Amino acid sequence: MIQLTPLEDSDHPHFAENLFESAFPEVERPEFDDLENRPDNFHFMVATNDDEPIGILTYWTFDEFVYVEHFAIDEELRNNGFGKAVFLNFMSQYGGQMVIEVELPHDDTSDHRIEFYTSMGFYQNPYEYYQPSYHGDGVRVPMMILSKLEMDDDEFDEMREILYKEVYNVK
Numbered sequence: 001m002i003q004l005t006p007l008e009d010s011d012h013p014h015f016a017e018n019l020f021e022s023a024f025p026e027v028e029r030p031e032f033d034d035l036e037n038r039p040d041n042f043h044f045m046v047a048t049n050d051d052e053p054i055g056i057l058t059y060w061t062f063d064e065f066v067y068v069e070h071f072a073i074d075e076e077l078r079n080n081g082f083g084k085a086v087f088l089n090f091m092s093q094y095g096g097q098m099v100i101e102v103e104l105p106h107d108d109t110s111d112h113r114i115e116f117y118t119s120m121g122f123y124q125n126p127y128e129y130y131q132p133s134y135h136g137d138g139v140r141v142p143m144m145i146l147s148k149l150e151m152d153d154d155e156f157d158e159m160r161e162i163l164y165k166e167v168y169n170v171k
Contacts, residue, residue, distance in 0.1 A: 004090060019056050024070060031134075041166075055086055057086065099163075102146055125146065129144065130143065
């Protein structure tokens with residue numbers, strides 16, 4: 001049975017740290033040790049199947065939307081339906097708007113990632129978006145925002161402003 005458990009309550013913190021650091025390039029993630037200093041609306045979950053760790057999911061809850069910051073399934077377990085099962089489980093807990101940053105399509109992996117989320121009903125927003133630096137070095141990463149509900153210009157601008165201020169500490 002698929003379950004999501006907060007990292008602090010999980011029996012698999014080393015698995016979570018290793019997957020977090022191996023699944024995302026350094027430019028697309030904060031330092032793992034810095035995560036414990038984040039506010040209460042940030043959540044780091046460990047996904048398990050029958051108590052065996054299979055993935056991680058980090059997200060933020062805001063009044064206007066839920067922002068999925070990182071989601072990964074263990075590389076050896078990918079393409080077996082675990083990703084979809086975990087993500088649908090997570091989505092069932094939250095109504096309303098949900099947003100995700102994904103790499104722009106440039107290879108089979110990025111195409112597959114976009115297809116994964118759109119298969120669950122997410123929209124590809126046509127607006128230009130850059131992920132600010134996690135490391136204060138000014139490096140911005142061009143990304144695409146996917147959303148559970150379609151967004152107009154004003155909604156997108158508000159969402160971006162909230163992410164930049166609350167997640168990336170960009171004023």
